[in-house]
Amino acid sequence: MAGFEGVKWASKQMRYLLDKKEFEILDGSAKVYAVSRSIHYGQFLAFEGIRFFCRKNNKGRVEVTFLNWNDNLKRFQRGIAFNLSKKQQQFVPKTEELENIFIHHYFKQPDMKQFLEEMAEKKAQGYLRPFTVDEEQSIGVTFPGKPSIRAVTCRYDRYLGEPFSGVVVPNLVRAVGINKTGCLKLGINYLISVKAIDAARQIDPEAASALFLDDKTDEELGKRLITEWDSSCCLFALRDNTVVKIPENELILPSVTIQGIVRILKKMGVDVKEKHISYQKLVEDVQSKKIVTICSVGTAGILNRCSKLTLVDAQGKILAVHRPDQNHKLYKALGKARTHYWNIYKGEADIPKGICLNKYVL
Secondary structure, eight states, X not given: OOOEESOEEOSEEXXXXXXXXXXXXXXXXXXXOSSOHHHHTOTTOBBOOEEEEEEEOTTXXXXXXXXXXXXXXXXXXXXXXXXXXXXXXXXXXXXXHHHIIIIIIIITSHHHHHHHHHHHHHTOEEEEEEEEEEOSOOOOSSSOSSEEEEEEEXXXXXXXXXXXXXXXXXXXXXXXXXXXXXXXXXXXXXXXXXXXXXXXXXXXXXXXXXXXXXXXXXXXXXXXXXXXXXXXXXXXXXXXXXXXXXXXXXXXXXXXXXXXXHHXXXXXXXXXXXXXXXXXXXXXXXXXXXXXXXXXXXXXXXXXXXEEEEEEOTTSOEEEEEOOOTTSHHHXXXXXXXXXXXXXXXXXXXXXXXXOEEEEEX
C-alpha cells in the first residue's frame, strides 16, 4: 500500500521480558542480537499497529486516546500465544498487563513526555508498534528461550492512501487456512504480501496493492473466494447502495478498524451485509459495473478507495478493470465515514454504539 508523510519516531523504545515480567526503556536505536531465532527463522515475530491521538485536556495535561484498543491487545495476545510452545503459554500476558506496560510504563516515561507533548501540539496521528522478539543469542530451531515484547512509537502527518491501484494476484496465497495464521498479525505473512505487490506491478506498473483469493488453489479459479488486500481488509460498495464485508475466517485478519467503519456506516443508514464473494462474481460485477468502489481498510490509512483494480486469469491475462464511480453517493459516504472515524479520536464526532473510546491522562 501507499506510504507515510512526515514520520517522526520517538527517541525511546521499550522492552518487556515475558518470563521475568521485567520492563526496561531502551534507546530508539537499540538492536536485536544478530544471532536470534527471530532473525534467522522468523520465529516469535508477532506485532500490532495501533493508532492513537494526543491532545491537551483542560488542565494542560496530555491525554492519549485509542478506539477499541482492547481488540488490538487481544489480537496481539493471540499472536504471542501462537509463537510459544504449550509449556510457555504461562508467559502470554493478559490484556490488562499489556495495557499497563504500554500506557503506565512506556507512555508515562519522562523520556516520552516531550515527544507526546509535541504530538499533542501538532495534532498529528500516532502509531504504536509493539512487536515480539527472542532476546536470547541462539541460532537453534526451537521456541524462543528469552521471549520479549518491544515497542516503538511514531507520529505522522498524513497517510498517502488515495488514489491507489491494485491487481488481483491468483497465483500467490497470503496464508494457509489449515495453519490458522491468516487471522494473526505475524511476520511470516507479510513477506508474501510484499511479493504479491511485486507480482501485481508486472501487470500494472503503478499498482500499490494486491488483492488475494483463498488458499484453495486446486479449485476452478472462478470459484475461489476473495479474502483481503495484501495488508488490509476489504469492503465492496455496490450500486444497489449496499456495502459488503467479507466474513472473518482463518485467512482474514480480524480488523479493528473495519469494525468501527461498519458501525459508522450503519449509523449513517448504509446497509452493510456480510457475505463471501467468489472471484467469478467479482469479475461479472465489475464487467456489469455493479460495483461503485472497492475499499482497503486498515489501521494506518483507515479507509482508502481503490482508483483502479485489474482482474486477471491464471495466466495473467486481463479479464476486467474496475474504476470507481466517484459521483455515486455511496462513494462519498465512505469518505465521510473515514473522516468520522478519525474525528472520534479527536473528540469531534459522535461515537456509534459498539465503538469504545479509551482515554488515558499521562
